[in-house]
Amino acid sequence: MKNYIIHDPWHIIEDQFRAEHNEFSESIFSIGNGRMGQRANFEETYSGKTMQGSYLAGVYYPDKTRVGWWKNGYPDYFAKVINAVQWIGLDIRIDGVLLDLAQCEISGFERRLDMKAGVLYRTFMAKMPCGAVVEVTAKRMYHLFQSDTASLQYTLRVVNRDAAVSICSYLNGDVINRDSNYDERFWVPIAEDIQDDLVLVTETKKTKFRVEARLRNVFYVGGVAQSSGSKRKETLYVGEELSAHLKAGESIRIEKYIAIVSSLNHPLDKLTEAAQNSLKQIASKSYIELIQLQTAAWARIWEESDIQIEGDIAAQQAIRFNIFQLNQTYTGEDARLNIGPKGFTGEKYGGVTYWDTEAYCLPFYLATQQPSIARNLLLYRYQHLEKAIENAGKLGFNNGAALYPMVTVNGEECHNEWEITFEEIHRNGAIAYAIYNYIRYTNDSAYLTTHGLEVLIGISRFWAQRVNWSEQKQRYVMLGVTGPNEYENNVNNNWYTNRIAVWCLRYTLDVIAQQQTQQEDRLYALLSKLQFKEKESALWLRIVDNMYFPEDNERGVFLQQDGFLDKELIPTTDLPAEVRPLNQHWSWDRILRSCYIKQADVLQGLYFFEDEFDEETIRRNYDFYEPLTVHESSLSPCVHAILAAKLGKEDKAYEFYLRTARLDLDDYNNDTDDGLHVTSMAGTWLAIVEGFAGMRVRHGKLHFRTFIPKNWQSYAFHVQFRGAKLFIKVKQEDVEVKNLSNTKISIIFNGEQLLVEPELKS
Template sequence: MKNYIVHDEWNIIEEGFQPAYNEVSESIFSIGNGRMGQRANFEEDYSGKSLPGSYLAGVYYPDKTRVGWWKNGYPEYFAKVINAINWIGLHIEVNGEVLDLAKCDVHSFQRKLDMKHGLLIRSFDARLQNGVEIRVKSTRMFHLFQSETASLKYTIQVLNQKASLQVESYLEGDVVNRDSNYDEHFWNFISSGTSDSQLNMTMKTKKTDFIVRADLVNNFTLNNKALESRPSKEGTYVSESVAISVEPGDIFSVEKRVSMVTSQNYSETELVVTGKANIEKISAITFDELQHNQALAWGNFWNESDIEITADVAAQQAIRFNIFQLYQTYTGEDSRLNIGPKGFTGEKYGGVTYWDTEAYCVPFYLATQPSAIARNLLLYRYQHLDKAIENAAKLGFSKGAALYPMVTMNGEECHNEWEITFEEIHRNGAIAFAIYNYQRYTGDWSYVENYGLEVLIAISRFWAQRVNWSAEKDKYVILGVTGPNEYENNVNNNWYTNTIASWCLKYTLESIQTLKDSDHIKLNVLFEKVAFKQEEAVAWQHIMDHLYYPIDTESGIFLQQDGYLDKEQVLVADLPDKERPINQKWSWDRILRSCFIKQADVLQGLYFFEDQYDLDTIRKNYDFYEPRTVHESSLSPCVHAILASKLGNEAKAYEFYLRTARLDLDDYNNDTEDGLHITSMAGTWMSIVEGFAGMRVKNNTLSFQTFIPKTWDSYAFHVQFRGVKLFVKIKQHDFELINKSNQEINIIFNGEAISVKPTA
């Protein structure tokens, strides 16, 4: 765990140059706008430890699968979110010496992420080896108001003597990924140019044939007076440069404005036209005006999505950081895009979509944004249904059964660890649950009848074929699976998997009946489309009635899997600190044989389906499993925070909130350097709104059951629910509810029915 980020309510601040933490900081200070983003790499040359990363949503490369030996059903590739054209680059020489902080005496250094206004700001004073002292400040933004564009401003002052500056601003297309399986370069060069006072470059991905066009405008000034520049072009490197003499106190500045457009959205001809138009639009206004527009756009977002905490700066900073990074990753404007586990902050976990989206991110977008955004996340899966059916067919399933991929960019499975690819099938259940969650929260049945039910039928067909009858148990069983706890593989009857499989069948049958009652003609059209037979419904009901669930009858504990109690039962509290995290200190064999749990498994099911169990059952299972959980998945603490809140364990709820909220800021698991844990950031929001505030939807009514951590004076948040925008503020001995819409809403608040009238 690291603790070098300065606590501040609206800013993430790093004081002092710490090269050992640079890759961690590059992740933490990442910046984006939903369409593209970038790690906080330095603009100037840097020979120290760094992971360059500039990413474009939806642009990927199918890196050939690298495994020791092949298994039937393996995907042929692992999709990589790939490093794209470097547009921020500056090559700077001061009296002939290259500016490189790894080789300078850095006197002062600050890196700041201004979350309120969407800015990355860096400043430093440094003494070069030749004795020249300089002061530098850079400001970078990815425009939320025009998501195909970004800009930066970089200023240099020489402090102690007259000096010569040579500054080259460039576009570079010859970029690589650190995680390339065979050290392959993923790009082919198409063209570059320096026409019309602009730099441009066009690159094309190998295999997938994504074309990316970058257009860049540079503005060089000395003491606010424009300077003439010299263009240069050499294949994948195109630049403009100036050479000037400066006096102490002179301010040299270069502004870079870029447009990045892809063939995902435009034809090859349109790429040129659109790139130039984007550049003309953002070049027509000053850098200050760009910052003003950026502030307005982020202000609109924060007005709907902020969580305010008083009297706890660390907690306040953390929740805003998580919300900020989540929205930087996905703004919901395009149903072809999704929420990658690293977003625009790193290469790890290639692909763009895991079950994290449905289980953790959908609730955040349901409550903070117009329902169309969450609907787009569901449409993403509907658009991939045919691929999900193909994925299942590759594994031997038939008749329209669908298995959604563990990892995907285009609907195809591209994950290649057998115990995950073939066995972590509970992901199908999370996708079904998201449909239910969307319907429950928005009241929008139209999505289910027009899209969702078709997905539910395909998923249910998978479950019906995945079970088998056990003569010994006289029950249906589900064998050879991996549950959410990935520290157990190839187990039988994972309680969570069996539970969500049965629930999927039940919800599908209920949805069929609802559509039959409301529009039997539409149901018949759907049945004809998917070749549904009534015999399937009978078979599904039989499975539901006879599915096996592993339970320890003596204690009443739902067993994580059939053999869980055969393991030596040791508590995490008994683990020496030097052996944690176990995924970095233990052999995989030792982990698999241990009772230790990576993340919520049985408790994940109790979170989803809490209404089906009494409080005593939830408490017994929580008290049994939480002490055995090492929380080495970023997705774990939030579920535990929500359940601890429900059980009245306020101290534990707060502990887990801080763990999920500051997971990356404090680098809890020593893995922030390769990117942030974007999808788990939604869990931070859930920890407060569903945990501390106890927000639920019960019988079509919004309900709250609140508590407040003892160290807080208050916390407040906004939620949108079925056309109503509600502001909720919880204080130590009071609360405040404001209806910011034009219709009355009836809610349940701490057990009391309350009508909240619109504000005047």
């Protein structure tokens, strides 16, 4: 763990430069705007430990899969969101010596992320090898108000003597991913231009995404604007340099305004026009005006999604950090985009889509944004339904059976581990559950006949073909799967997978029955299109009624899979601290043979389907599995926090909240260097709203059952539900509920029905 991030309610702050942890800090201080983003790399040259990272949402490369043993059905490539043009770069020389913090004596260093305004700041004093002392202040933004643009301001003052200073501002397209297979480069040059603005046009190999980056530099010396500097261009590079002789105490400043547009969003013949227009809009404003626009845009976000905690600054900082990263990763403006597990903060997982979105992120957007935002997440999967059917076909399934990919950017499976690609099929269930979650929350039942039911039928057809009848058990079984606990591979009858398969089949049949009474004509048109036969319904019902679920009747718990009790059950409290995390110390063979659980598995099912089980059943399973869980997946602590809260284990709920909330800020799993755990950040929000506040949707109504951690004075949040907007504040002694809309709403609050009248008058 690391603990040098200073606790502050609205800022992420490090107060000195720690070269050995620079990559960790680059992740923590990452910024973005839903369309693009970047790790907190330095503007000036840095020869120390760093990982370059600038990313454009939806622009990807199919990096060739690299495995030793090919298997039928294996994806040909691993799609990844790739490093894009490096636009922040500055080569700075003082008396001919390059400014490089790896070669300087540094003092007064601070890096600060203002989450309220969405601005990254950095200041430092550096004594260079040539003896010059320089003071630097840098500001950087990815504009939330205009998502194809960004800007930075960089001010340098020579403190101790006169000096010759040169600043070269550039665009560099010769970039590479650290995890590139065979060290392949992804970009080819199309054009470089330095006539007016600096312009770099590049294109990805294979996928042919065309990107135009257009940069305008404005230089100031001693506060006076300068005419443009000398320009030069090379292949995949354009730069502009200004030189000046500064007296001691004088400063030089550069402001960089960038527009980056791609063929994902514009026709090829309109790229230049789009870039020119976007750049013109931001370059016409002062940097103060840009910060004001950025602050206003973030204020609108915070008005809907902020959670306020009184009495615990570490917890307050953590929840805001998680909410900030979620909102700068995904804004919902484009249904072709989704939420990568690392967002714009690193390369791991390729920046592409996992089941995390549906299982963890959707509830956050449902409650804090307009329904169209969550609907776009569902449409993303609907648009990929044909690819999901193709994915299933490659594995031998037919008749429209759909298997959604474990990892994707365009609907095709591109994961490169066989035990995940072929076996972790429970992800299909998360897609179906997201449809259910969206419908019960928004009551947008029309979505079912236009989009949702088609997806549900494809998924259900997959489950019906994936099970087989066991003569020995006289039950349907599911063989050779991997459940959410990836510390078990190729197991039989994973309880969660079997449970969610049965739930999917039953829910799909329920939707069909419902639509027969509400949208009969549309329903029959859809069923005819899909060639849905009555015999399919009959088979699905047989599977629902006869699925096998492993249990231990003596303990009264559901077994994670067949044979789980053959393991030596040693609680995690008996593990020496020096072997944690296990995945960084034990062999994979040893992990697979152990009883240790990477993340909630059986408990994931009890979280999703808690209304199907009584509280004592949930308690027995929680008490059995929680001591065996090492939480080495970022997705694990939040589920445990929610269930602990439900069971009245308030201390445990708070412990797991803090672990999920500060997972990255404190680097619990020693893996934040390669990027943040963005999708699990939604779990932090869930831990408070569904955990501490106990929010549920039952029979079309919001229910709350609240508690407050002992060391908090209060916590407060907003939720939107079917046109109403509630403000909930939970204090040690009482609660406050307000309706900040013009729609009245009836809720169940701590067991009592409340009619909450609007405070806003229409």
